[in-house]
Amino acid sequence: MDANVSAGAGVHSGAGPGGSLSALPAPGAGPVDDESGVPRYAPQWLRLREPADAAARAHDLLDPLRIRLANRPGRRGAGLVVHDLGCGTGSMGRWLAPLLDGPQHWILHDRDPYLLHFAAVGAPRSAADGSRIDVTTQRGDLGRLTADALAGASLVTASALLDVLTREEIDTLAAACVGAGVPALLTLSVVGRVELTPSRPLDAELAAAFDAHQRRGELLGPDAVTAACEAFGRLGATVRVHPSPWRLGAEHAELAGEWLRGWVGAAVEQRPELAARADTYLRERLAQCGGGELGVVVGHSDVLVLPGAGGV
Secondary structure (H helix, E strand, O other): OOOOOOOOOOOOOOOOOOOOOOOOOOOOEEOOOOOOOOEEEHHHHHHHHHHHEEEEEEEHHHHHHHHHHHOOOOOOOOEEEEEEEEEEOOOHHHHHHHHOOOOEEEEOOOOOOOHHHHHHHHOOOOOOOEEEEEEEEEOOOOHHHHOHHOOOOOOEEEEEOHHOEEEEHHHHHHHHHHHHOEEEEEEEEEEEEEEEEOOOOOHHHHHHHHHHOOOOOOHHHHHHHHHHHHHHOOOEEEEEEEEEEEEOOOOHEEEEEEEEHHHHHHHHHHHHHHHHHHHHHHHHHHHHHHHOOOOOOOOOEEEEEEEEOOOO
């Protein structure tokens, strides 16, 4: 995850903790990383969810972001420098970089060197106007992110990161971005809303158990967007929030099936007494999914932060 970023999207990027299935042992969770103690997320899972992530992200936040970037101090002749925190396999850069004009240098942060390799190899090479894009990678921990580390940055991005952070880590992120006067686009944080069609009596109980699983320890889970808005707001930044739900239908059967396994698995891990009913429930839901009969909406929100011109 980051140049100094943390355990959020990176090892959990795109999906990883944060996102929708975010902090689950499944899907996509591989062996625990020996250094961080955090489960790795398989590149296959991150690739599977990437199209749904791209479709969900809030395009309505791009125009105010472009206006800020076009009016940034010292921009004349200078390209964008973007720090992508918890980059995972680099899905954020593949989505955003081709939507922005001008030369860009992306610094990809993640805790997992395995994912950083995939992110660097798969990075886009051309901006919206054909300008060159280049990338470097950096391992690190969000807990050490500072305003000094963001010196010279034009933008901070992250995907599926906020909901796997603690309040202290979000405060650190806010202080670094606002202290450096750098805008931030923080996408696809889960907000605790899941809708399945057709509905079943066990839906609400599993959803509550999943949310409790995401809040385990000191993680904020579905409370992260509110906490981030408060943290950035206290420092004088303007914060815009826009919904960015996954909408999964028959054409997303493979992704929806993996999401179901992880969602139910996390709920049962949190409340083992649900296991017997959840097993029957999961078999039925997977059959519906395979038959194109299940609709799933997973609520997320995107956050755009616009600090004052002078930082804090």
